[in-house]
Structure formats: C-alpha cells, structure tokens
C-alpha cells in the first residue's frame with residue numbers, strides 16, 4: 001500500500017515537472033495594455049520567423065511615448081505590450097540569422113520596415129510606408145521576451161543592459177541634428193524640458209561645441225552638471241528676458257522642444273530669433289496650436305525628428321553620462337508602480353527589469 005502511494009506521488013511530481021517545463025517553454029509573463037489599463041498576464045511566447053531574433057529582455061526604459069499611450073493621448077490598437085527602449089540576451093534565432101549567436105547581449109531598433117518601398121530602398125527605413133514600431137503597432141518589451149527582425153539588432157558590447165536602454169533615445173537625440181545640421185551661425189541652443197531626452201540632447205549639443213541654455217522647472221541642477229552653460233528656472237525667472245539677455249537681444253538661434261506639452265512650443269516661439277531653427281522632439285499625441293503668422297514673418301525653420309541610427313549612438317555613448325538619468329529600477333510585476341513613478345516630474349528615467 002505504502003509503495004503504491006509513493007509511486008503515485010512520483011507520477012504526480014513528474015506531471016508537475018512536465019507541466020512546468022512546457023509552461024516555461026510556451027508561456028511568458030507580459031504587461032499587456034488593454035482598454036482597462038495595464039495587466040500582468042501569462043501569454044504565449046512569440047514565434048519567430050527565419051530572419052527573426054527572440055530577445056530575453058533584461059532592461060526596458062519607460063519612455064514619454066509609452067506614457068502618452070497609457071494616458072490615452074496617443075491612440076493605438078489594443079491590446080498591446082508597450083516598451084521600445086530595451087536590451088537583453090538572444091534566446092532564439094531564426095534559421096537564416098547569420099551575424100548573431102544565442103546568448104549575445106543586444107538591443108533592437110524599434111521600427112520594423114518592409115525593405116521594399118521607396119523609403120526602405122533609399123536608406124530611410126524609419127520612414128517606411130508600412131513601418132510598424134515595436135511597442136506601438138507590434139508587441140514591445142514590457143514582457144519576458146520580444147521578437148524582432150535581425151536587421152534591427154545591435155550588439156551592445158561592454159554596456160550594461162540598463163545603459164543600453166539609452167541607445168534608442170540617444171539615437172533620437174543625435175537625429176535632431178542629422179535632420180537639420182547645425183550651421184555656423186547657430187551658436188546658442190535653447191533646450192526646453194530637461195527630461196531624459198532633453199538631457200541627452202544637451203550632451204550631444206555640447207559635443208558639437210555650442211552654447212546651451214536649458215529651460216525648465218526640474219532637473220536643472222543635473223542639466224548644469226551635464227554641461228549646460230546656463231539654466232533658467234521658469235518658476236523663478238522670466239525666461240524670455242533671460243534668453244534675450246544671454247543672446248544679445250536677438251533670441252535663440254536654435255530651440256529644441258522636448259517637453260511633450262503644447263506650452264513648450266509656445267515658449268519656444270517667444271524666444272526663437274528670426275530665421276531660427278525650431279526642432280520638435282516630442283510626440284505630443286495631441287493637436288497643438290502654433291502661431292503660423294509668427295512662423296511666416298520670422299521665417300522660421302521647423303524640423304521634426306524621431307528615432308535615429310543606433311550605430312551612431314553606439315559610437316558616442318561612452319561620452320554620454322547616463323547614470324544621473326536613471327531614477328529607479330523595478331521588476332515587471334510592479335510595472336504599475338514603475339509607470340506612476342515615471343509620471344512624476346521629479347523622476348527622469350524609470351527602467352523595468354522583465355526577467356528579475
């Protein structure tokens with residue numbers, strides 16, 4: 001009798017083991033955004049195609065775009081797994097993937113492009129006519145695994161996974177000046193909004209040896225430490241007077257708006273010089289009023305820009321200070337808490353660790 005019980009127990013144990021084994025192979029944990037908000041769910045692990053790579057996500061940054069989707073300002077099809085600033089290990093690769101091996105430490109570009117259209121063929125993949133961004137129109141990285149095409153993947157070398165989550169926003173910061181290169185007479189650059197992107201643009205601008213004025217209400221001390229020549233606290237100073245004083249009453253040669261709210265654009269319009277360059281860096285997700293008369297009369301150059309080239313970001317990332325930009329790290333299970341923290345003005349960048 002005793003022996004029978006023992007073998008039954010063994011059978012049960014084995015069944016449990018097999019169940020756990022299959023569960024781990026087939027299922028992953030993910031933070032899924034639905035109409036009701038974000039929920040942690042066990043969902044099927046994604047399948048990969050022959051040119052795809054499955055990344056085991058170790059670190060994912062929460063970006064302003066994620067927040068504007070969560071707030072409902074930026075509408076996307078749901079349900080969706082957000083998260084597009086990520087890094088991890090290669091867990092699986094498709095039969096035709098050549099330049100990578102299992103276990104490589106990597107990050108991925110977010111735009112999955114067709115390779116066939118006019119823009120893809122002319123080397124402008126981010127403008128692909130059927131582009132789908134990971135974490136926006138395809139599932140992203142607030143999950144244990146993400147599938148991405150091999151053409152989007154880059155090895156991160158000696159960078160930590162947390163540092164590697166900055167490659168995407170740094171590439172976007174560099175792209176500001178790729179889209180509209182600075183001219184000789186662009187001496188003063190005003191950055192509005194010292195958040196994560198603003199502080200990255202600041203550091204890139206200092207590498208280009210320009211005078212930088214940072215305007216905002218928080219993180220100004222960090223902006224100063226990261227190289228800002230002047231900081232203007234809008235809660236204490238008249239920013240228009242200060243900028244005019246610092247630019248011989250001409251106004252800013254270049255304004256870079258990174259706040260994600262319409263007030264930032266309005267501010268920029270008040271301090272930009274005639275024929276100045278106005279760079280727009282944030283996806284507002286909303287319609288924003290712009291003074292067209294001022295734009296025409298001042299003969300302004302408006303330039304939008306988004307994601308950039310990862311290789312260029314990898315080339316300069318060692319010159320960029322990243323640690324002061326990390327405000328907190330959270331496991332995936334506490335993603336709601338992490339998002340609440342990311343929404344707070346006092347925090348710069350919150351990182352989620354999906355496999356912790």
Ligand SMILES: [Zn+2]
Pocket residue numbers: 063064065084085168169
């Ligand atoms: Zn982003």
Ligand SMILES: [Zn+2]
Pocket residue numbers: 113114115116117118119120121127128129130131
């Ligand atoms: Zn295309």
